[in-house]
Amino acid sequence: MSARGLAGLRRAWSGRALVVAVPLLWLGLFFALPFLVVAKISLSELAIAMPPYLPLAEWADGALSIVLNFGNYLFLLSDGLYVAAYLESLKIAAISTLFTLLIGYPMAYVIAMARPDRRNLLLMLVVLPFWTSFLLRVYAWIGFLKSNGIINNALMALGLTDAPLQLIQTDIAVYIGITYTYLPFMILPLYANLSRLDRSHLEAAADLGARPLTTFLTVTLPQSAGGIVAGCMLVFIPAVGEFVIPALLGGPDTLMIGRVLWDEFFSNRDWPVASAVAVVMLLVLIGPILLLRRAQAREES
Amino acid sequence: MRQKFPVMTVIAVLGFVFLYAPILSLIVFSFNESRLVTVWSGFSLKWYAELFRDTQILEAAWLSLKIAVASASLALVIGTLAAFALVRFGRFRGRMALGVMVSAPLVMPEVIVGLSLLLLFVSMEGLIGWPGGRGLLTITIAHATFGAAFVAVVIQSRLVSMEMDLEEAALDLGARPLRVFFDVTLPVIAPALVSGWLLAFTLSLDDLVIASFVSGPGASTLPMVIFSKVRLGVSPDVNALATLIIVIVSLAVTVAALHITRSNRHAAR
Numbered sequence: 143m144s145a146r147g148l149a150g151l152r153r154a155w156s157g158r159a160l161v162v163a164v165p166l167l168w169l170g171l172f173f174a175l176p177f178l179v180v181a182k183i184s185l186s187e188l189a190i191a192m193p194p195y196l197p198l199a200e201w202a203d204g205a206l207s208i209v210l211n212f213g214n215y216l217f218l219l220s221d222g223l224y225v226a227a228y229l230e231s232l233k234i235a236a237i238s239t240l241f242t243l244l245i246g247y248p249m250a251y252v253i254a255m256a257r258p259d260r261r262n263l264l265l266m267l268v269v270l271p272f273w274t275s276f277l278l279r280v281y282a283w284i285g286f287l288k289s290n291g292i293i294n295n296a297l298m299a300l301g302l303t304d305a306p307l308q309l310i311q312t313d314i315a316v317y318i319g320i321t322y323t324y325l326p327f328m329i330l331p332l333y334a335n336l337s338r339l340d341r342s343h344l345e346a347a348a349d350l351g352a353r354p355l356t357t358f359l360t361v362t363l364p365q366s367a368g369g370i371v372a373g374c375m376l377v378f379i380p381a382v383g384e385f386v387i388p389a390l391l392g393g394p395d396t397l398m399i400g401r402v403l404w405d406e407f408f409s410n411r412d413w414p415v416a417s418a419v420a421v422v423m424l425l426v427l428i429g430p431i432l433l434l435r436r437a438q439a440r441e442e443s
Numbered sequence: 444m445r446q447k448f449p450v451m452t453v454i455a456v457l458g459f460v461f462l463y464a465p466i467l468s469l470i471v472f473s474f475n476e477s478r479l480v481t482v483w484s485g486f487s488l489k490w491y492a493e494l495f496r497d498t499q500i501l502e503a504a505w506l507s508l509k510i511a512v513a514s515a516s517l518a519l520v521i522g523t524l525a526a527f528a529l530v531r532f533g534r535f536r537g538r539m540a541l542g543v544m545v546s547a548p549l550v551m552p553e554v555i556v557g558l559s560l561l562l563l564f565v566s567m568e569g570l571i572g573w574p575g576g577r578g579l580l581t582i583t584i585a586h587a588t589f590g591a592a593f594v595a596v597v598i599q600s601r602l603v604s605m606e607m608d609l610e611e612a613a614l615d616l617g618a619r620p621l622r623v624f625f626d627v628t629l630p631v632i633a634p635a636l637v638s639g640w641l642l643a644f645t646l647s648l649d650d651l652v653i654a655s656f657v658s659g660p661g662a663s664t665l666p667m668v669i670f671s672k673v674r675l676g677v678s679p680d681v682n683a684l685a686t687l688i689i690v691i692v693s694l695a696v697t698v699a700a701l702h703i704t705r706s707n708r709h710a711a712r
Contacts, residue, residue, distance in 0.1 A: 157621060158535070161524050162532065165524045165528065165541060165591065165595075166537050166541050166544075168521050168591070169521075169591065169592075170540070170544065172563070172584060172585070173547070173556075174540075175563060176556075176559030179559060179562045180559040180562055193565045193569070244454075245457075245458045245461065246458070248448075248451040248454035248458065249455045249459070251451050252451055252452055252455035253455075270693060271462050273641075273645050273692050273693075273696050274689045275685065275689075275692075277669055277670060278469065278681070278685040278688065279466065281669075282468060282685070283465055284677050285468060286465055295482070322461065325461075325462065354448065355448075376549075379550040379551075380550055380551075380552055382552060383551075383553065383555060385554050385652055386652065389674075390673060390674070403554045403558065404554060404652075417558065420555045423552065427552070431550065434550065
């Protein structure tokens with residue numbers, strides 16, 4: 143770059159500060175700061191007031207007293223319901239992520255190996271449902287899964303079953319709902335990875351007489367590990383806190399932590415306990431989030 | 444060289460069926476005569492007529508539309524600035540924080556984002572009296588925040604793949620950086636701006652969880668109304684609404700995609 147270009151860049155210095163400051167302040171105020179507020183309120187005591195909690199710090203008789211109430215966390219640990227809900231959420235998210243991978247990998251693979259002129263069309267077919275309403279796509283499954291729904295009607299018409307199967311309001315319905323709605327999040331990083339696959343390795347393996355399956359297992363699969371980790375975490379992390387899918391497709395005993403938080407807030411109006419639930423959920427998810435960041439950084443380089 | 448695995452192809456085809464079958468059934472049964480949404484009993488448009496008589500749904504749709512336009516436009520500005528800083532500025536103070544805050548909303552469970560924003564709004568109101576109640580303004584701020592993260596990802600990937608020689612040439616010729624941005628960079632990333640805005644717009648139109656937390660009495664968005672209807676069971680007018688949304692979104696996305704492919708091809712020439 144010439145000297146004049148550099149001078150232009152230097153003149154832009156104040157402009158640069160503005161470009162950085164606007165998103166930094168906005169996201170800091172409305173995305174980062176709220177987490178501190180949640181942490182603060184998770185340490186306060188429930189009160190019948192508006193807002194329904196007591197302040198942490200109080201100024202009385204010339205003394206500042208700060209009361210940190212860990213009772214909400216102790217309550218989460220002692221009441222078996224919350225621990226069970228965390229474990230159940232992790233289990234449901236993990237099983238759904240596995241299903242998503244088992245369907246998503248072949249789809250990403252077939253798209254990556256398709257003729258270049260067809261790839262964009264197939265990719266668009268994957269992304270298009272994602273653009274239409276998430277809520278309505280979950281709703282569509284109610285019509286499929288209920289006792290007089292499409293699946294049961296088909297099974298009974300074919301004579302495969304006499305009485306309708308209980309599909310809706312089960313954990314299976316939740317697995318299907320999560321797998322269905324999060325499938326594009328699995329396919330896109332896998333596709334990005336597989337389309338960059340070094341074809342010369344595949345050819346070398348084939349030239350050396352390796353069977354296609356051997357080549358796939360020893361060359362393709364290990365090389366796509368980064369895409370697999372990224373895709374799995376993009377599905378797993380939001381699935382752990384999912385509310386809509388267990389609320390619409392799950393049964394009363396489908397205990398997911400997102401639903402517990404929702405009820406704690408909207409039904410019990412216990413903001414401090416809802417905050418503690420959120421903080422613990424965040425702590426549980428830190429590991430997967432770091433894993434995702436590492437996988438994404440590796441994929442980009 | 445192409446590796447062929449019939450199993451993979453079969454699963455992929457079934458995967459596409461899995462993606463589209465529920466959507467198609469939604470559309471088909473929106474034209475059903477009967478109230479049952481799973482048994483076909485004849486063609487009818489009556490659920491569409493019922494939909495347009497439902498003032499609760501129409502008012503909610505109008506509110507959602509206003510929020511989506513406002514929040515997507517805000518998100519476009521914030522997200523584009525963030526993407527530009529992250530891709531073009533090299534090292535700067537706050538880079539790490541900005542990078543984390545741009546990527547974290549993409550995976551953060553919605554219940555956490557919703558609850559934490561609501562608690563922020565309540566605390567701020569206690570301290571400085573702003574934002575003064577909850578409704579359109581607070582939902583717009585919430586949607587602009589996560590929309591900005593999605594916009595930033597879309598614009599970032601476009602900026603990374605963009606050749607910088609045009610911008611450098613303009614700077615060398617003495618153009619001010621702001622002018623270079625508006626005359627050179629902006630036209631090149633325009634397709635990404637369109638898809639970023641559309642993405643933020645549809646995400647806002649679709650959000651139930653975050654809006655439920657940060658909304659106040661009297662401000663019900665379309666997903667909130669749909670959710671309360673759907674919770675009571677399936678109803679064919681929701682199918683009619685779904686069909687309208689799917690048709691409009693598919694048309695918009697297809698037109699945008701065709702336009703982007705054409706302008707990319709044009710740029711490549």
